[in-house]
Amino acid sequence: MRIVQTISSLLILFIILPTSVYSQISTGRTKEIIDTLSSDALRGRYAGSDGERLTTEYIKTEFEKYGLVPAGDEGSYFQNINKFGVELISESLLLNKKAVSTSDFFIDTDRSDWMLKKAKSLKVITLGEEDDFKDQRESLIKTTEPTLVWVQGDMNQQQMSQLKIKLSNKENYLDQLDGTRNIIWVKDQPEVRQKFKKIKLSFQQKTHQIVMRNVMAKIEGNGPRAKEVVMIGAHHDHIGILQQIQGDSIANGADDNASGVSAVLQLAEYFGKRRIKYPRTILFVTFTAEELGLIGSDYMANHMSDEELKNIVALINIEMIGKPSVNGKRKAYITGYDKSTLGAQMAETVLKNRINFKLFADPYEDLDLFMRSDNAPFAVRGVIAHTVSSTDIDFDTYYHTVNDEAETLNYQNIVDVIKGLSVAIEPIVRGRITPKLK
Incomplete structure (x- = not known):
């Protein structure tokens, strides 16, 4: 009898734990993350700025909380990218006086x-x-x-x-x-x-080193397929300080892309706390300098070996999920949908699980969104890499303005997308689905 009770208790625990962890993806938690990332204190998270440094420290701390393994340079959570800046101080030029x-x-x-x-x-x-x-x-x-x-x-x-x-x-x-x-x-x-x-030249400028950084953490796979990697990413930078409008000059980037980072962090917590030994490694990344031309993702892709790139099963990049899609609530679109089987397989997974969420093909083909986010540097190197988004970019008047504030977001929409993705990604990290290029 005691053995039966023990087995029953274990079964109940097994059933309750995933549901409990799933419930941690909430509007309250989402708001907490986005309020932090879109705070004026971070000054628009411009890549290489103090605001971005504070942003990456926050993300690193969250990864640590979830018990994720550092995946950056030299056993850290960071992949550093060194750049240089120059700032003109003074100049004058006289020719023939x-x-x-x-x-x-x-x-x-x-x-x-x-x-x-x-x-x-x-x-x-x-x-x-x-x-x-x-x-x-x-x-x-x-x-x-x-x-x-x-x-x-x-x-x-x-x-x-x-x-x-x-x-x-x-x-x-x-x-x-x-x-x-x-x-x-x-x-x-x-x-x-x-x-x-005759010439008289006087010139001074200040040169300085800039450090931008990707943040990287992983849940290591278990068994012979551990070298296979599922990447989940989003860019954490934004466009910094703009010309002042009605007393506001900080481009807070709540939707672009604090919303995407909130998804990466909550998915990291969700998969990290389930205590399941997944066959495949899950690599969580937040990219720097997307707004400056995909610098962070391009750097990462360039510094991976051919073998490492080959072992990436899929990259699911998340960008701007703070508002309902053009097709309505509880829906998100996938860029480059027809370039691989990933989109259709994820859509089929959520359909089979009978959750109130749908994934569909990117409706903005003329905008070439597939090549405009951090999936692109990986896609051009043969990796199955797509971006998931929901915001109706055609009519989003807050895009790249100082008005992209936390209060403009639909938090339930963000939660719906994150929960939908958690279900869609599950069979991929478990090794039951392997997407293919078309």
């Missing part, structure tokens, strides 16, 4: 300062209208020889101005500081050029 407007020249160098008083120390060349600015610069940056370039032609002068704006913006990050180029680009002034004898 005549001041040149700052809009008419560009000091193209990584040096922190440059003082110049002798024209004879310069190589002087002319970039004609028929010449190409980019080609000329590519040639000049390979040498340390100080060079003054007279820039002719509207197109070349426009490219010069655009490059100056880009490189002097402290929020524009460079892959490296090469320390070699010493170029003075000047919009052509024929009367000065023909009698050019």
Whole structure:
């Protein structure tokens, strides 16, 4: 009798535990996470900023709470990406004792300062209208020889101005500081050029290293299929500080993409606390610098070996689930639906489980959403990688504005999507479903 009671107790525990863990995915928990991530204190979570650093510390702490194993660099939860920034401090240029407007020249160098008083120390060349600015610069940056370039032609002068704006913006990050180029680009002034004898240059800029970081944690698989990986991801960065509108300048990014990160964290907690030994490894990732051109996901994909990429069974990326879809409540769409069997298999799983949730094909084909989120760098390398979203992007007036605030979100919609995904992903991590490319 005692044995029967023990078995009965174990069966009851087995039934109750998943339901209990499932109930942890709630509007209260979702709001707690999104309120934290979309707080003004994080200053819009711009990649490489103090706000992003605080964001990644928060995500790391949550992964630790759930008992997930670090999967970043050197046994940490972080994968660091080093960039460099430059910030212009001051500049002035006199040619033949005549001041040149700052809009008419560009000091193209990584040096922190440059003082110049002798024209004879310069190589002087002319970039004609028929010449190409980019080609000329590519040639000049390979040498340390100080060079003054007279820039002719509207197109070349426009490219010069655009490059100056880009490189002097402290929020524009460079892959490296090469320390070699010493170029003075000047919009052509024929009367000065023909009698050019004197120069006085004073230039100062501040250079600094930027560290962005992906956050990575995993639930290790058990058994011979442990090397097979199911990735669940979302980008944690946003666009920082914008021009002030009605006293607000912080782009909080509640839907884009605090909502997606809330899904990653709650799915990590859900799978982590179920105490099930899954055959496949589950890798949870929040990506940096999606808004700057998928930098974080591209870096991660580039730093994986061919074998590691081959072992990724699927990447389910989550982006903007804070509002009901164009097809209504309790629904989400999958980008690139027809590029693999993943979308149809996940949709079939939720249908079989009779939950009130549906997955459908991306309705915005003209927007090319499949290549605009963090699934893309993996997809181009042959990985089955898709993004799940719900927000009707065609009519979302808050997208990339200071109005993307926590109070604009539908928290029940977020919970519905997360719970739907937890069911849809289950047979994949258990090894019962293996999606294929089409």
